[in-house]
Amino acid sequence: MANDNAAAPQPPSGERPGVRAQTEPGRWEGVAVMPYKQTAEAPFQDVSRQLLFSDPSLACEWRYFEVSEGGYSTLERHAHVHAVMIHRGRGQCLVGETIRDVGQGDLVFIPPMTWHQFRANRGDCLGFLCVVNVARDRPQLPTADDLAKLRKTEQVADFIRTGAE
Amino acid sequence: MANDNAAAPQPPSGERPGVRAQTEPGRWEGVAVMPYKQTAEAPFQDVSRQLLFSDPSLACEWRYFEVSEGGYSTLERHAHVHAVMIHRGRGQCLVGETIRDVGQGDLVFIPPMTWHQFRANRGDCLGFLCVVNVARDRPQLPTADDLAKLRKTEQVADFIRTGAE
Numbered sequence: 001m002a003n004d005n006a007a008a009p010q011p012p013s014g015e016r017p018g019v020r021a022q023t024e025p026g027r028w029e030g031v032a033v034m035p036y037k038q039t040a041e042a043p044f045q046d047v048s049r050q051l052l053f054s055d056p057s058l059a060c061e062w063r064y065f066e067v068s069e070g071g072y073s074t075l076e077r078h079a080h081v082h083a084v085m086i087h088r089g090r091g092q093c094l095v096g097e098t099i100r101d102v103g104q105g106d107l108v109f110i111p112p113m114t115w116h117q118f119r120a121n122r123g124d125c126l127g128f129l130c131v132v133n134v135a136r137d138r139p140q141l142p143t144a145d146d147l148a149k150l151r152k153t154e155q156v157a158d159f160i161r162t163g164a165e
Numbered sequence: 166m167a168n169d170n171a172a173a174p175q176p177p178s179g180e181r182p183g184v185r186a187q188t189e190p191g192r193w194e195g196v197a198v199m200p201y202k203q204t205a206e207a208p209f210q211d212v213s214r215q216l217l218f219s220d221p222s223l224a225c226e227w228r229y230f231e232v233s234e235g236g237y238s239t240l241e242r243h244a245h246v247h248a249v250m251i252h253r254g255r256g257q258c259l260v261g262e263t264i265r266d267v268g269q270g271d272l273v274f275i276p277p278m279t280w281h282q283f284r285a286n287r288g289d290c291l292g293f294l295c296v297v298n299v300a301r302d303r304p305q306l307p308t309a310d311d312l313a314k315l316r317k318t319e320q321v322a323d324f325i326r327t328g329a330e
Contacts, residue, residue, distance in 0.1 A: 093184070
């Protein structure tokens with residue numbers, strides 16, 4: 001889910017002191033809505049990204065991702081971890097080989113090198129907060145071998161989206 | 166707001182893989198509700214603390230604090246920063262010399278060495294998420310001189326709670 005493209009335009013940093021109100025669900029004063037990824041090779045659909053806090057002394061970035069109806073985040077893994085809280089809507093997530101329904105307020109932890117993907121329910125969006133170490137590796141996409149292994153589990157095979165559907 | 170008491174019992178770490186559901190507003194599967202602070206000298210009232218994520222590789226801790234009706238967090242400052250999102254309820258916060266109403270979804274950034282305090286509205290609680298660097302300094306309480314300076318602003322004088330009210 002991370003944006004690790006160093007060449008991408010940097011959003012304004014989130015360290016403005018004091019309050020920035022949520023103006024509507026999933027939108028905030030002074031927070032730009034950005035493309036999810038700049039890299040064309042990473043498959044995803046209907047996802048936006050916002051950087052809520054990125055102060056240099058925080059050591060982490062606090063981001064917000066929103067998957068629109070029918071959309072999905074990139075199926076990927078990486079050495080760094082993700083700490084996630086669902087902010088709005090409902091959907092499902094894959095963590096390793098486990099698929100779970102998730103809704104507002106639920107927590108999700110993505111351990112190192114664990115395949116993961118978020119999908120919104122039909123008729124709903126899925127907005128989630130994601131805290132991540134500033135110092136992190138680039139996400140890995142599944143190889144054909146990785147996909148073959150993942151698809152050995154029927155539920156996982158049905159769930160994952162790789163842009164080839 | 167930070168718990169910086171090294172002698173305090175450590176809660177279970179938050180790195181359990183996958184989903185931990187929000188079982189009711191402000192309560193999660195496998196997340197213990199703890200005292201706000203262990204230090205008697207720091208004034209506060211009716212605040213609980215939960216550690217949502219504390220994975221060693223995250224570099225940050227993601228906590229949840231809940232101020233009950235009539236309660237307030239400690240008036241304090243420190244060199245480290247706080248990244249806050251209101252999770253439930255309504256209240257006010259002081260950041261520096263500015264007092265603002267806050268409600269669900271609003272963001273609050275506490276810069277270094279900035280006096281801050283959160284209070285719940287009458288008839289409501291104020292629950293907020295707070296992300297903080299794992300490596301951080303201990304909070305400072307206001308001295309008599311600090312309080313005298315803060316109280317030069319009438320609104321601030323009316324707002325702050327120091328346990329002496």
